[in-house]
Amino acid sequence: xxxxxxxxxxxxxxxxxxxxxxxxxxxxxxxxxxxxxxxxxxxxxxxxxxxxxxxxxxxxxxxxxxxxxxxxxxxxxxxxxxxxxxxxxxxxxxxxxxxxxxxxxxxxxxxxxxxxxxxxxxxxxxxxxxxxxxxxxxxxxxxxxxxxxxxxxxxxxxxxxxxxxxxxxxxxxxxxxxxxxxxxxxxxxxxxxxxxxxxxxxxxxxxxxxxxxxxxxxxxxxxxxxxxxxxxxxxxxxxxxxxxxxxxxxxxxxxxxxxxxxxxxxxxxxxxxxxxxxxxxxxxxxxxxxxxxxxxxxxxxxxxxxxxxxxxxxxxxxxxxxxxxx
Numbered sequence: 001x002x003x004x005x006x007x008x009x010x011x012x013x014x015x016x017x018x019x020x021x022x023x024x025x026x027x028x029x030x031x032x033x034x035x036x037x038x039x040x041x042x043x044x045x046x047x048x049x050x051x052x053x054x055x056x057x058x059x060x061x062x063x064x065x066x067x068x069x070x071x072x073x074x075x076x077x078x079x080x081x082x083x084x085x086x087x088x089x090x091x092x093x094x095x096x097x098x099x100x101x102x103x104x105x106x107x108x109x110x111x112x113x114x115x116x117x118x119x120x121x122x123x124x125x126x127x128x129x130x131x132x133x134x135x136x137x138x139x140x141x142x143x144x145x146x147x148x149x150x151x152x153x154x155x156x157x158x159x160x161x162x163x164x165x166x167x168x169x170x171x172x173x174x175x176x177x178x179x180x181x182x183x184x185x186x187x188x189x190x191x192x193x194x195x196x197x198x199x200x201x202x203x204x205x206x207x208x209x210x211x212x213x214x215x216x217x218x219x220x221x222x223x224x225x226x227x228x229x230x231x232x233x234x235x236x237x238x239x240x241x242x243x244x245x246x247x248x249x250x251x252x253x254x255x256x257x258x259x260x261x262x263x264x265x266x267x268x269x270x271x272x273x274x275x276x277x278x279x280x281x282x283x284x285x286x287x288x289x290x291x292x293x294x295x296x297x298x299x300x301x302x303x304x305x306x307x308x309x310x311x312x313x314x315x316x317x318x319x320x321x322x323x324x325x326x
Contacts, residue, residue, distance in 0.1 A: 004029040004312055007067070007076045009090075010083035011035035011044030011051070014243045018298035019308055020047040026309050034074045036067070050074060057089035064093045071102050078315045079104045080293070087291040088112055105270040105311050112291040114266070118207055119159045121289060128265055130258045133285045135209035144198060144206065148190065153211045156193075158203040166203060168193060169211060181240040212277035212285055214239040218246065219255070219274040220293075220300050222307050222320070223263045229320045230307060231259055232300045246299050251325040255284055262289075270314065271297070271307055300326075 006023060008016070023031045035048035038056055045051045052070050057063045067090070071079060079102060081087040090097065091109040098104075106112060114120045122132040137159070138144045148154065153171040167185040170193045177188030177196070186197060216239040222230035233255070234246035255276075262268065273294035275287040293307070300307055303326050310320055 001026075001028060001030040003032070004078070005032045005034065005074050005076045006312075007034045007036065007071050007074070007079045008044075008048075009036050009054075009067075009079070009081045009086045010042075011037045011048060012039055012042030013082060013295045014043065015296050015298045016042075016044035016082070017047045019301070020044060022298060022301040022306060023308050023312075026306075026312065028309065029312055031312075032074070034070060034076060036070065057083075057085045060089055060093065063089060064096060068097060068100050068102070071097075072100065076102060078311065080311065081106055082292050082295070084116065084291055088116055091291070103315055105315075106291065107266070107268050107270065107272075111266040111268060115272075115289045115291045117159050118157070118288055119205060121286075122207075124266075125262070125286060128258075128261055130262065131283060131285055133209040133212060133279070133287070135207045138206040138208055139204055141199070141201070144201070144208075145194075147208055148194075148198075151190075151208065154208050155211050156201075156206055156208055158201075159205045159207055161203065166201070168197060171211065185240055210279065212279055212287075214277070216240070216242075216287075217249065217276040217284075218242060218294055218296060219259075219276060220297055220305075220307055221259060221263070221268070221272045221274060221289075222310055223268045223270065223272075224314045224320055226264055226267045226269065228256075228260045228263045229322055230305060230310065231256060231324045232303075232305055232307070232326060234296075234299060242294070242296050246296065248303060248326045252284065256324055258286075271311055273297070 020033050032049045034050045036052050036054045040053050054066045055062050081090050087106050090104045091106045091112045114124050125132050156168040165184045169187040174189045177192050216236045218234045220232040233249045233251050235249050237245040271293040273290040276284050
């Protein structure tokens with residue numbers, strides 16, 4: 001088997017140990033994992049062959065220098081970013097990294113920049129004829145107070161965020177407020193939202209979007225040569241918790257066609273994650289496309305679609321078997 005050294009960022013993810021194990025069990029490559037994280041003792045540390053603490057990607061120049069230095073030391077073949085910020089930082093500085101004969105498993109910065117904002121994502125998807133939630137853009141507290149008066153049921157969230165943070169499900173049907181997903185998501189009525197939460201929102205612009213119907217779905221998207229290679233649809237057992245188990249679903253034809261279109265137009269390659277829900281008529285709507293693999297991609301690997309090993313095959317310009325669904 002050919003030796004293959006992989007640098008994985010953000011190895012503090014809950015299911016990162018399982019993802020590392022799937023890479024190490026590769027039948028085609030002898031894999032070594034070099035893990036990095038902002039924290040000194042992340043959950044994935046003891047599953048890596050080597051581990052390093054790095055600075056925040058916001059310190060762009062220092063972060064990139066650290067990644068390049070570690071990669072050169074261990075003769076890394078491929079860098080796999082697993083957080084939004086690191087994917088964006090590495091994509092933006094891809095030209096510097098690739099000068100050092102290193103490869104990063106992410107698309108060009110222009111595409112990932114769109115995914116970093118729900119507003120930019122929805123506008124681009126609508127241009128491509130892809131269905132998104134109905135939404136209104138909110139740019140100030142004054143604008144928020146004015147618009148929410150006219151709405152009986154709505155979801156409010158920042159246009160730019162990660163991990164489902166600062167999401168408010170606001171409905172007159174809700175009597176008391178409750179928190180979900182480690183207080184990242186709040187459910188309350190309009191009166192409670194106005195008195196308790198509205199003034200706390202600082203991360204403008206916000207979006208006010210239609211309330212969709214649970215469950216939530218995760219979609220793994222693998223592409224190479226600007227073509228869609230694999231697509232796996234997983235229904236979350238607990239809608240607000242992406243790591244609490246999944247049920248695999250049959251892939252609807254319209255989703256398959258939409259993502260062939262998205263991959264082709266945005267020139268996507270490598271592995272990405274999309275969150276979807278349905279509207280009250282049963283139509284799938286894209287909530288967001290993440291600029292990195294799903295934190296629960298190990299679930300698809302466990303079901304027999306080893307998307308992580310596929311990244312190594314893409315790096316080697318090997319043929320990827322096309323597979324839509326499980």
